[in-house]
Amino acid sequence: xxxxxxxxxxxxxxxxxxxxxxxxxxxxxxxxxxxxxxxxxxxxxxxxxxxxxxxxxxxxxxxxxxxxxxxxxxxxxxxxxxxxxxxxxxxxxxxxxxxxxxxxxxxxxxxxxxxxxxxxxxxxxxxxxxxxxxxxxxxxxxxxxxxxxxxxxxxxxxxxxxxxxxxxxxxxxxxxxxxxxxxxxxxxxxxxxxxxxxxxxxxxxxxxxxxxxxxxxxxxxxxxxxxxxxxxxxxxxxxxxxxxxxxxxxxxxxxxxxxxxxxxxxx
Numbered sequence: 001x002x003x004x005x006x007x008x009x010x011x012x013x014x015x016x017x018x019x020x021x022x023x024x025x026x027x028x029x030x031x032x033x034x035x036x037x038x039x040x041x042x043x044x045x046x047x048x049x050x051x052x053x054x055x056x057x058x059x060x061x062x063x064x065x066x067x068x069x070x071x072x073x074x075x076x077x078x079x080x081x082x083x084x085x086x087x088x089x090x091x092x093x094x095x096x097x098x099x100x101x102x103x104x105x106x107x108x109x110x111x112x113x114x115x116x117x118x119x120x121x122x123x124x125x126x127x128x129x130x131x132x133x134x135x136x137x138x139x140x141x142x143x144x145x146x147x148x149x150x151x152x153x154x155x156x157x158x159x160x161x162x163x164x165x166x167x168x169x170x171x172x173x174x175x176x177x178x179x180x181x182x183x184x185x186x187x188x189x190x191x192x193x194x195x196x197x198x199x200x201x202x203x204x205x206x207x208x209x210x211x212x213x214x215x216x217x218x219x220x221x222x223x224x225x226x227x228x229x230x231x232x233x234x235x236x237x238x239x240x241x242x243x244x245x246x247x248x249x250x251x252x253x254x255x256x257x258x259x260x261x262x263x264x265x266x267x
Contacts, residue, residue, distance in 0.1 A: 011060055013052040016044030022085055025052040028093030030143050032059030032169050034162060039241040042249035053079055059169045073098035080109040090114040097187045104193040113198040114252055117206055117238045120218050138174045140167055150238035153205040191223040199229045199255040201248060203236030229255055
């Protein structure tokens with residue numbers, strides 16, 4: 001793993017050799033690029049160059065004013081332009097909004113999307129997203145309790161260490177990171193303008209309340225011009241890239257092979 005200096009005063013983590021197809025990873029609300037510390041090396045072993053970036057206001061990035069998801073999309077677009085080639089774009093949770101925006105507006109920059117536990121416009125009965133949309137985003141201690149709850153079925157061995165890093169990176173920034181949830185009503189419009197073939201992965205224990213059937217129906221109804229492969233990973237919560245990285249890496253590499261008939265199934 002190496003670090004590359006980039007925009008926003010932050011670094012990109014890099015795994016794998018130069019000159020390969022690029023996978024760019026964007027973490028969800030209130031996290032940081034090291035969330036891909038397990039998935040990145042696994043994809044690199046499969047001959048990808050993998051990059052993970054800090055979203056504005058997160059991790060090692062400079063502290064911005066509160067941003068909207070469209071502001072995050074602008075930074076993401078700039079990052080891909082700096083990379084210099086189209087990317088397979090992996091986005092977790094709330095990062096689905098800026099990722100979809102870039103893919104819809106600049107299809108020349110995004111080969112395909114991989115959405116991990118995407119926060120779309122579903123209205124499930126789960127409590128996780130309801131808490132995230134409240135004042136919890138302005139309190140680091142509450143956020144860390146919330147963060148731990150995203151792993152109801154299994155936790156990576158280094159989760160405590162990662163959470164300490166997340167907590168440190170959010171010092172004085174909770175108001176800024178909440179911008180991830182602003183203007184999300186535009187997401188439905190962006191999805192309707194999306195084309196191509198994409199992948200969505202969800203854990204069967206995701207406490208957000210989003211199920212395989214609900215996610216599949218939402219994508220079918222809001223993105224009718226796309227083809228989606230939708231999978232459910234057994235034993236995973238809201239962060240499959242952290243608690244089930246092997247399964248996610250296999251699904252990603254299988255998806256990025258020659259096109260096949262789309263699936264909806266558990267794994």
